[in-house]
Amino acid sequence: xxxxxxxPVYMNATASFFPNAAVDNSTIEDVLGxxxxxxxxxxxxxxxxxxxxxxxxxxDPKTRKPTHSxxxxxxxxxxxxxxxxxxxxxxxxxxxAVGTSSPDLILxxxxxxxxxxxxxxxxxxxxxxxxxxxxxxALKAAFTSLRCGDHASAVVAGSEAASKFMRGEFFESESxxxxxxxxxxxxxxxxxxxxxxxxxxxxxxxxxxxxCIPGRxxxxxxxxxxxxxxxxxxxMMGGGRREDDGQITPWKDLRLNPDPKAQNFAMNIRQDIxxxxxxxxxxxxxxxxxxxxKRRGLQPGDYxxxxxxxxxDFFREILDASMQKIDFQIPxxxxxxxxxxxxxxxxxxxxxxxDELRREKQLQAGDKILCFVPxxxxxxxYYFELEVV
Numbered sequence: 228x229x230x231x232x233x234x235p236v237y238m239n240a241t242a243s244f245f246p247n248a249a250v251d252n253s254t255i256e257d258v259l260g261x262x263x264x265x266x267x268x269x270x271x272x273x274x275x276x277x278x279x280x281x282x283x284x285x286x287d288p289k290t291r292k293p294t295h296s297x298x299x300x301x302x303x304x305x306x307x308x309x310x311x312x313x314x315x316x317x318x319x320x321x322x323x324a325v326g327t328s329s330p331d332l333i334l335x336x337x338x339x340x341x342x343x344x345x346x347x348x349x350x351x352x353x354x355x356x357x358x359x360x361x362x363x364x365a366l367k368a369a370f371t372s373l374r375c376g377d378h379a380s381a382v383v384a385g386s387e388a389a390s391k392f393m394r395g396e397f398f399e400s401e402s403x404x405x406x407x408x409x410x411x412x413x414x415x416x417x418x419x420x421x422x423x424x425x426x427x428x429x430x431x432x433x434x435x436x437x438x439c440i441p442g443r444x445x446x447x448x449x450x451x452x453x454x455x456x457x458x459x460x461x462x463m464m465g466g467g468r469r470e471d472d473g474q475i476t477p478w479k480d481l482r483l484n485p486d487p488k489a490q491n492f493a494m495n496i497r498q499d500i501x502x503x504x505x506x507x508x509x510x511x512x513x514x515x516x517x518x519x520x521k522r523r524g525l526q527p528g529d530y531x532x533x534x535x536x537x538x539x540d541f542f543r544e545i546l547d548a549s550m551q552k553i554d555f556q557i558p559x560x561x562x563x564x565x566x567x568x569x570x571x572x573x574x575x576x577x578x579x580x581x582d583e584l585r586r587e588k589q590l591q592a593g594d595k596i597l598c599f600v601p602x603x604x605x606x607x608x609y610y611f612e613l614e615v616v
Contacts, residue, residue, distance in 0.1 A: 234374050234375075235374075236373045237435065237445065238433050238435055238446075239440050240312045241431070241433050241581055242304055242305075242311055243307070243429065243430065243431040243432070243575075244303040244429060245283040247283060247284065249281035250288070251280065251281055252279075255270065256270070258286050259394055260291065260395025273421060273424045278567055279539075279540075279570050283429050283570065285300065286394075295428075297330060298341045301430045304384055304386065304432040305317075305341070306345070308382060312434070317347045318347045319380065320350055322351045322353065322369055322377075323342060323348060323353070323382050324353040324354075324355070324366070324369040324372075324381060324383045325338045325362075326354070326363070326364055326385050327388075336352075358463065359576065360601075360602040362385025363385075363452070363577060364609070367611075379436065380434070382432055382433070382435070383435060384433075385572075385576070386574065386575050387429065387573040389427060389496075389571075389572075392426075397492060397495055425539055425570060426570065426571050426573070427569060429569065431576075431578035431579040431582055439616055445585075447612070448611075448614055451609065453608050454605075455605075455607065456606060460502075462502045462503055462506070462507070462604060463496065463499070464604065465495065465496040478490075503603045504542075504545065506606065507606060508545055508548075510606050511608035512552075512553070512601075516550070516555060520553070525597075532561055533557040533597050534562075534577065535562060536600045537566055540566070563584050564576075577600050584596070591615060594614070594615040597610065
């Protein structure tokens with residue numbers, strides 16, 4: 228395709244939906260439920276490390292019954308785009324691209340479930356799988372489609388219903404040994420429980436168009452992804468079990484295991500925090516960004532804002548140190564994240580941060596924004612650049 232045929236793509240609107248009232252640190256277990264009928268000792272330690280103040284759950288805090296499905300939250304974020312921007316019409320939309328790590332069903336695809344909630348939309352639907360990168364993978368798919376002329380407009384959404392995995396009923400009681408180890412080192416691999424105090428429910432959506440609206444549009448200059456799954460083992464997973472030899476047994480095979488305990492908690496999300504701490508910065512920052520900055524001639528001074536997707540504030544200084552190693556340090560007063568008030572919304576987090584940045588800051592023409600979306604699952608990452616026009 229010639230340069231003349233490549234169309235510029237603009238992010239012209241953003242919106243988010245978070246279910247129910249914000250849940251502060253003191254009431255997490257009231258909503259999610261207690262494990263072993265007692266308050267968690269790990270919670271205080273992990274919350275001090277991640278510095279998250281509020282998060283959201285699609286759970287009624289009084290009855291503890293679900294209030295929204297993932298598809299419903301995604302549809303509400305999409306509908307907010309058009310409610311807040313009445314000049315846009317959902318019926319005119321060409322493409323819906325969505326990503327999530329917590330779909331309501333294994334099949335049909337999440338995208339079709341979302342479309343089922345959007346009665347006015349009839350068009351192409353793309354669903355991307357994965358974890359935090361799935362939302363940005365959907366963005367890349369839509370970006371490419373608009374650039375080549377397949378569509379003139381698209382909506383991209385990331386969404387998570389993490390509370391479906393985080394309820395107290397799905398956890399084993401804390402091991403005293405592990406809690407004692409955690410008190411000595413917050414980096415300890417605490418698997419499921421580490422994630423329980425940071426994950427949040429919600430959805431964020433962005434409207435893309437080949438039409439620029441001066442003063443309102445963010446042009447997407449480029450999007451680049453890297454995966455290192457051929458070099459690194461699984462770091463975070465759901466729907467399986469890691470065996471003593473390091474092999475992963477998927478949930479389908481666990482159902483054949485004659486020991487009923489083998490299936491316990493198989494659908495929980497687990498993360499190897501040591502691997503996350505030690506390996507992911509090398510691949511997702513030092514290698515990936517190191518390669519991209521050389522090839523594209525990027526300079527840290529080019530960016531008015533840096534939006535990193537961080538699962539916890541614990542990784543802020545680790546990220547900063549990794550960027551220094553490749554001579555690409557962006558001062559932390561230029562960093563922006565919605566983590567502390569929204570929690571870790573996985574695939575939706577980067578869009579939620581962009582949405583709130585647009586609402587809170589006075590962006591000026593020419594301002595550039597670098598977005599960073601790492602995924603520990605089997606180590607992959609996306610970077611993309613936005614520019615105010």
